[in-house]
Amino acid sequence: MKIGIIAHLRHPIAEPFAGGLEMHTHLLARLLRDRGHAVTVFASVHSEPALELEAICSETALAGVGTAEASDIAFFKEHHAYLSLMTDLRLRDFDVIHNNSLHYLPVTLADTLPMPMITTLHTPPFCWLESGVRLCSGKDHAFVAVSQSVAKLWNPVAKADEVILNGIDLHKFAFHPLPDDASYxxxxxxxxxxxxxxxxxxxxxxxxxxxxxxxxxxxxxxxxxxxxxxxxxxxxxxxxxxxxxxxxxxxxxxxxxxxxxxxxxxxxxxxxxxxxxxxxxxxxxxxxxxxxxxxxxxxxxxxxxxxxxxxxxxxxxxxxxxxxxxxERVCDAGRMVDGYQALYRGMIARASGCGSNLVPMQQGEPTPPRITAYExxxxxxxxxx
CATH class of the missing domain: 3.40.50.2000 (Glycogen Phosphorylase B;)
Known part of the structure; x- marks a missing residue:
């Protein structure tokens, strides 16, 4: 698949990560590429070039969210960067767009795209993003919540189509037996x-x-x-x-x-x-x-x-x-990518009018599990x- 990932622009998608959202976007892009997909990440200028970066804006590093943003030049930088990107994507040949930003414009303009788009809800509702979600009417669009908790918070605004919990690279965070001198x-x-x-x-x-x-x-x-x-x-x-x-x-x-x-x-x-x-x-x-x-x-x-x-x-x-x-059971990034990969394929199939809700899997891809709440x-x- 040819996948475009829209990142948020406050911090670079690069180590050392400013927070969990940057790490999530980086890991998702890297693991999708490792599975043979063509991935382009639309992010800020200092993000990692190896992610097949297309820089759309300098880092904005907004201090907060809310109506005070309207007086900040960074607000307008983000607005115009995302507006330009969404206009450009109408002419691109991506199979699917994954909106991983916290901005209202990509989700507001989802129905203008010729390809399906998913938006991952990483935060509780806040005014700017909520306004975009309420305006989203794309029939080839899906909302994913990163937890049951987030899905519940968004439910009065928009029902999540899937819950796919985030994951981490278990190889980078390897098991450590308790050191003999462990004292902190x-x-x-x-x-x-x-x-x-x-x-x-x-x-x-x-x-x-x-x-x-x-x-x-x-x-x-x-x-x-x-x-x-x-x-x-x-x-x-x-x-x-x-x-x-x-x-x-x-x-x-x-x-x-x-x-x-x-x-x-x-x-x-x-x-x-x-x-x-x-x-x-x-x-x-x-x-x-x-x-x-x-x-x-x-x-x-x-x-x-x-x-x-x-x-x-x-x-x-x-x-x-x-x-x-x-x-290993609930936090593995491979499980997370399985879930997104299955969702991409189902949306692409539906958008193309196929009778099946599956797109043929590439050789060697694992069968994705259904994501459920933990019991x-x-x-x-x-x-x-």
């Missing part, structure tokens, strides 16, 4: 208020283990006022790491503390920790309960440091190989306090 907890992600790092620092001190912190500082005020004053020997920020370094750091930890202050749409950091064999203690928000089960994680009451500390102590006793097995229970410290 880990937290990693974007250092912004909604990720709740300050809760992890406080909980780690209650647990009595030092915390190692990795990730980009994307909110300087938050870092300066809430994080920097708390750093020291027992709470050390090691910087923004590439995948190989990050996997070593995470794999050497006794447990991962996950502290979202919003409904996390998926939680790639949770999947990465499990792949390394690291148990997870997490606030019970968003899709995180869909990833964890009682063999690999313990849920805590959101925004409750004492509950998180109890969850962290309980997580220390979990089996690391069980964590890896959970990742196993997860331990919750709220039930064991």
């Amino acid at each position: 907890l880990v937290w990693y992600g974007r250092i912004v208020p909604e990720k709740g790092l300050h809760y992890a620092i406080e909980a780690a001190r209650k647990i009595g283990l030092p915390l190692r912190i990795a990730g980009p500082i994307l909110d300087q005020d938050y870092y300066r006022t809430k994080i920097a004053p708390e750093l020291g020997a027992d709470a050390l920020h090691v910087g923004h790491l590439a995948h190989s370094e990050l996997a070593r750091l995470v794999g050497g930890a006794r447990a991962f503390l996950c502290t979202p202050m919003w409904d996390e749409p998926y939680g790639l950091v949770v999947a990465e920790a499990l792949a390394c064999g690291v148990p997870v203690a997490a606030f019970a928000r968003g899709a995180i309960p869909e990833i964890l089960d009682e063999s690999c994680g313990v849920l805590a009451t959101p925004d409750d440091v004492a509950s998180l500390a109890d969850a962290g102590l309980a997580a220390l006793a979990l089996d690391r190989r069980a964590c890896r097995r959970r990742a 196993l229970p997860v331990r919750n410290v709220q039930q064991h306090a």
Whole structure:
């Protein structure tokens, strides 16, 4: 298949990734190419050229979403970049377009394209994207949610046609047995208020283990006022790491503390920790309960440091190989690509008027499984306090 992937433009689709969406887009494009598909990624100028990049805009790095964007020059840069792209795609020969952006224009203009398009919903509804989704009337268009949680949030606006959970490269996040000298907890992600790092620092001190912190500082005020004053020997920020370094750091930890202050749409950091064999203690928000089960994680009451500390102590006793097995079952990027590949083929077949809802598979392609919600229970410290 010839597949066009529309990325968002705030950050480059390249390592070290600014966040989970950049990593997801990069991994999806790479694995589709590895399966023999011709993939073009429409992204910002500093994205990785090896992805068969067509740069459509410089990075906009918008600070937020909402009506305040209209006064920002970056808003207009994104608007015109996507408008130009959608106009150009009418004349291109792609079999399918995968809209992986967070922008309203691609989904609004889906019905102007001669080929089918899917839009992945990576976030809860917000005003600009919601307006585009409400205007989307393309009969050859499908919505995919990255979790049951996200699908439920979008349901009043538009029903998701599929739920395909995100995945990670299990080879890049390999299993790490518990080191003999393992003596720290880990937290990693974007250092912004909604990720709740300050809760992890406080909980780690209650647990009595030092915390190692990795990730980009994307909110300087938050870092300066809430994080920097708390750093020291027992709470050390090691910087923004590439995948190989990050996997070593995470794999050497006794447990991962996950502290979202919003409904996390998926939680790639949770999947990465499990792949390394690291148990997870997490606030019970968003899709995180869909990833964890009682063999690999313990849920805590959101925004409750004492509950998180109890969850962290309980997580220390979990089996690391069980964590890896959970990742292999539900977090493998190959499963994610199977789901998207099957959806692409079905949409192409329907758009071409074929009687079957399948396009003949290429030799060697795996049979894609049906994506379903996960059924196993997860331990919750709220039930064991």
